[in-house]
Amino acid sequence: MFVVHMFFCLLLAWMLAGTASAHDPIKLYMPDAPPLTLHDYENGHGMAGDVVLAALARIGKLTHIVAEPWPRAQINVSRGRNMLIIPLSRTPEREELYTWIASIMELERAFFSLDEPVENFAQARERYRRIGVGMGTAQVGILQRQGFSDEQIVQLKLGENPAHLLSLRRIDAWFTGVPEALYIWESSAYREQDLRRSPTLASTGLYLGCSKDCDAQLVEQLRTAISELEQDGVSQRLRQAYLPLLPDP
Template identity: 25%
Template structure:
């Protein structure tokens, strides 16, 4: 009788241990981001952003539970770096970040362009001759022009303001990402056919990244889900919904 009770107790303990392990596996993975339209806009929207929708679909297909959290961008990066089981999106893959994160899937390539409503501006030197160029305040493109000592930059607080300045003729160009200007114009109910996109003067490869200690098996599941989306056209459908 004592032996049976002992065996039962051991079996029950093992059962609880396994249940705890299963629960731990099922815990949601945190995915940190910031408001970076059109890639990430805001949670709880019908159209929360290109990358936001892509990651949600990857979660469904892979069976990996993901909880998306919006934070200021610097804090989002910090949280991803110090949380072992965490993701970061949409992050530009740069030399300085290469070993800081693991890189799971390249979500989109974003060209840096000068958008105008007149003739195309195809180089930094051509842009230097303009009277006024809109940039997003604090964005890498504003910092780039400042480093090059451009004296014709007008800082704007958000994409909607920049789009209105451009289409209203109050700036000569907007230095931004190609997808960003097209989405902003569309969102403001303006005519995208009036926008002239110049030759790219740079490009960013925007990725789903992870903490350096992220589980490689989970990363592989997510990467495969992304490849499946590209193969069946669902990836392109998401991107097109924001830009066309």
């Protein structure tokens, strides 16, 4: 798998180039949210994780990956100094809380259900009584801005399996990023059931963010590194390595 080979190459470069900063690793907060970010070192760190680690390797920075509940991670990074966080959607609610370094990828979002899919938010508001969304994710704010009630929005904690809840009809639909839904469903025990998908109803850039108090030189170095990785085609190859795992909608 290309991503595994690439990751170990990047890891070696990271270790060699980062010797000077070995005593000052940068904290990178990221959830275990496959296929966007993963904590599995053997198989890589996901579509966004691999790109950011490649950028950090390119500027010679050692990294300490921090795994915390997503809502707490966002608070800690926002109030801290020189802390990085991925994958963070740039929403109006978050705009003034972080330093936005660079967009890593665009994330399309849709409703997933076992019934006839909805065509728009208006249909979803009428049809769904309970919609599963990840706690602390941009999906919560998107639904709130679209007029969904708090009773309709069921915030799921990390570790709660939305595929299981959907299969048991404990939620009527799941509103999430398209890669995440397809990846989790294909890896679940329920993949033989017919998962139905609405059209893409929202799309936001997934960013590498930093604390509001963030070193300007670090921001510029990472911004340049991510731009170079994109121009060189490395970012696209790293992201593409995870896509064969996803079934067609």
